[in-house]
Amino acid sequence: MEITITLRGALKKYLDGDNERKVIVPDGCTCDEALKVIGLDHKKVARFGFVAVNGMKVMIYDRLKEGDELKAYPRISGG
């Protein structure tokens, strides 16, 4: 299935500076698995924050469906 992955803030480097990319991922894959398709393993990124699908924050292991827009955000906690 095809989804769109958008990376925000400091995570953009994982798309070589592009804002978003359409990717083919296995049907029913999780957000975590989809991000690995573009080389982003959230467990290895200290500043990884959270993911949202179609504008709603979801859990990293939630499943995706055809046409979803997956966005990943950096962790921001400074004051």
Added chain:
Amino acid sequence: MEKRYEKNLSAFSEEEINRLHYLKICIVGCGGLGGYIAEEMARAGIGMITLIDGDVFDESNLNRQIVCNEKNIGKKKASETKKRIEQINSEIQITAIDEAADEKNCKEVFRDCQVVFDAVDNIPARILIEKKAEEAGVPLVHGAVNGWYGQVCVIYPGDRIIEKIFSDGAAETVNTKEGDRTGNEGAKAGAPAFTPAAVASVQTAEGIKVLLKKESILRKKLLTMDLMDQEYESIKLDG
């Protein structure tokens, strides 16, 4: 109405300006965010401010923390913020608590406040503040910065947004030179002055709306701010 508030009439009614004089806020953290929030709330005419911060100013704060200057390096942030605010608006009742936020001081202070501002720099403190604000039944305005990026949301008792943002399935422990997931930002932490200034201004605007019983646009939504690409979006946090 005093002349000092005349220019605020473009945003608030005279009745709203007068109402602010009788309200109390707490700002937890007097660094990058907290300094600007205190400054802007003072100029808006808030009645009472309690400042909580156990830290002292360091030379590395000069790049962004509005209260920090060459003469107060090494001095307590909360007390120094109080001094600056007194020079701006001597009518405000200001209390400085030169201690880190903890269960005891949050409990004592929050119960009398109408809004609490989260302006700290680490996740454990944010979790504590959300918990104590909920126990006190007081709305909380969260803000955070890093580099060109920031975020803001308004949290009412029971919303438990900090948990949603920082404690989800993605938050597994990773330790690198860029920091770790416990809230230690590592050596690359920080931001230039414009990031906390922008984020603190949004926090202040939201806080004033809460105080004046206006609709909270950012309740259960996280505003993410990217000042590099000027991208701003609200993410729903609760269906």
